[in-house]
Amino acid sequence: MTLAIVIPVFIALTASIVFFPKITIGKISVGTYWIVALIGAAALICFKCVPVESVFAAFGEDTAVNPVKILTLFFAMTFLSVFLDETGFFAFLASRAVERAGKGQIRLFFTLYFLAAFLTVFTSNDIVVLTLTPIVCVFCKHARINPTPYLVGEFAAANTWSMALIIGNPTNIYLATSAGITYGEYFSVMALPTLFAGAAEILLVFLVFFKTLKKPLEPQIEKKRLQDVPGVIIGLTHLLLCLLILAVSGYVGIEMYLVSALGALSLFVCASAAAIIRKSGYKSIIATFKRLPYQLIPFVLSMFVVVVAIERQGIADDLAKKLIKGETVFSFGAASYLSANLINNIPMSMLFSSLCKGVVGAEGLKAVYASIIGSNIGAFLTPVGALAGIMFTDICKRNGADYGFKKFIGYGALISVPTLAAALAALCAVL
Numbered sequence: 001m002t003l004a005i006v007i008p009v010f011i012a013l014t015a016s017i018v019f020f021p022k023i024t025i026g027k028i029s030v031g032t033y034w035i036v037a038l039i040g041a042a043a044l045i046c047f048k049c050v051p052v053e054s055v056f057a058a059f060g061e062d063t064a065v066n067p068v069k070i071l072t073l074f075f076a077m078t079f080l081s082v083f084l085d086e087t088g089f090f091a092f093l094a095s096r097a098v099e100r101a102g103k104g105q106i107r108l109f110f111t112l113y114f115l116a117a118f119l120t121v122f123t124s125n126d127i128v129v130l131t132l133t134p135i136v137c138v139f140c141k142h143a144r145i146n147p148t149p150y151l152v153g154e155f156a157a158a159n160t161w162s163m164a165l166i167i168g169n170p171t172n173i174y175l176a177t178s179a180g181i182t183y184g185e186y187f188s189v190m191a192l193p194t195l196f197a198g199a200a201e202i203l204l205v206f207l208v209f210f211k212t213l214k215k216p217l218e219p220q221i222e223k224k225r226l227q228d229v230p231g232v233i234i235g236l237t238h239l240l241l242c243l244l245i246l247a248v249s250g251y252v253g254i255e256m257y258l259v260s261a262l263g264a265l266s267l268f269v270c271a272s273a274a275a276i277i278r279k280s281g282y283k284s285i286i287a288t289f290k291r292l293p294y295q296l297i298p299f300v301l302s303m304f305v306v307v308v309a310i311e312r313q314g315i316a317d318d319l320a321k322k323l324i325k326g327e328t329v330f331s332f333g334a335a336s337y338l339s340a341n342l343i344n345n346i347p348m349s350m351l352f353s354s355l356c357k358g359v360v361g362a363e364g365l366k367a368v369y370a371s372i373i374g375s376n377i378g379a380f381l382t383p384v385g386a387l388a389g390i391m392f393t394d395i396c397k398r399n400g401a402d403y404g405f406k407k408f409i410g411y412g413a414l415i416s417v418p419t420l421a422a423a424l425a426a427l428c429a430v431l
């Protein structure tokens with residue numbers, strides 16, 4: 001019965017992402033992916049594939065894999081990043097980067113790529129996609145240049161450099177915390193694979209679009225100024241302090257979700273106090289709360305129920321045994337990369353966290369890190385690979401950029417496969 005429910009859920013999830021990602025009711029747009037997941041979880045509970053007691057017990061467990069802790073960590077870090085974006089800080093950086101690029105497309109390409117990479121490392125891939133994609137679309141439209149090289153470079157950078165830190169992607173958080181990997185341990189392993197992947201990726205993108213990028217441009221730049229300097233100072237200070245404390249949290253025994261939650265709470269208090277003192281209102285704070293991805297809550301919790309059902313049937317153990325027959329890094333890396341594009345990288349990460357538990361010793365760590373690489377790089381093979389891909393294609397469409405499903409897959413396959421190979425090869429060297 002479990003498989004009879006789980007398989008249609010995964011098929012329906014993929015179909016919803018590809019064909020009807022949103023339902024619009026009046027002025028409200030609702031994502032269909034979490035509705036499919038919620039129906040699937042409800043069906044599993046109704047048919048007693050998963051006891052309700054087991055679900056609630058799992059939600060209350062004092063373990064790293066507790067989905068409530070993972071969601072707290074993700075939402076708190078997202079709050080810090082989105083608030084900083086609402087102050088205009090990221091738009092300011094982007095406008096200065098474009099201004100300094102001059103009239104050369106090659107220089108502009110590298111500037112925007114490294115800006116996307118830099119911001120991704122310290123925020124997350126979703127924030128970069130939401131922030132930079134409309135800026136790239138609008139700029140290329142006014143400058144009358146082909147936006148494709150910049151869109152490919154930005155999206156690839158956002159989903160490659162997101163591997164560097166544990167907070168760069170929800171999939172990193174889930175897989176790493178479920179394996180008990182600390183912030184510092186994670187970075188010490190993933191730094192080299194990220195560098196190798198980034199180097200391979202930018203070289204590929206540059207070679208593919210070299211002829212296009214040789215053409216000159218006459219940029220029409222809308223200069224951005226920091227409208228909310230106090231807000232930028234407050235937001236940037238909290239983000240940097242939070243990153244610093246996260247880096248040492250594993251050594252002092254503080255859980256990461258507590259660090260991020262306290263950081264977000266402190267930011268809210270400080271920003272609210274500043275708004276009262278300045279009599280400037282709560283515009284940035286309200287806008288930040290409105291932009292938080294609340295639909296991820298039912299999605300993650302529902303997919304957690306699905307994974308618990310799979311574990312109870314022993315399916316995860318059987319899959320793990322098949323994967324470890326090959327070379328662990330490349331078998332788990334390739335499997336996670338492909339699986340992300342079948343069921344999206346968030347449920348894929350939940351499933352693979354269970355698979356990795358079936359691999360003992362040092363091979364288990366290899367499996368976890370390889371799955372993290374696959375979950376990130378798999379995001380730019382197809383739009384199904386990650387929620388960031390869905391948002392990216394939607395933003396491109398709304399801004400008149402020609403970057404549809406076929407183009408996404410075409411450039412995604414060309415760039416992501418060598419990038420994945422480079423990252424996994426570097427991981428083998430580290431582990």
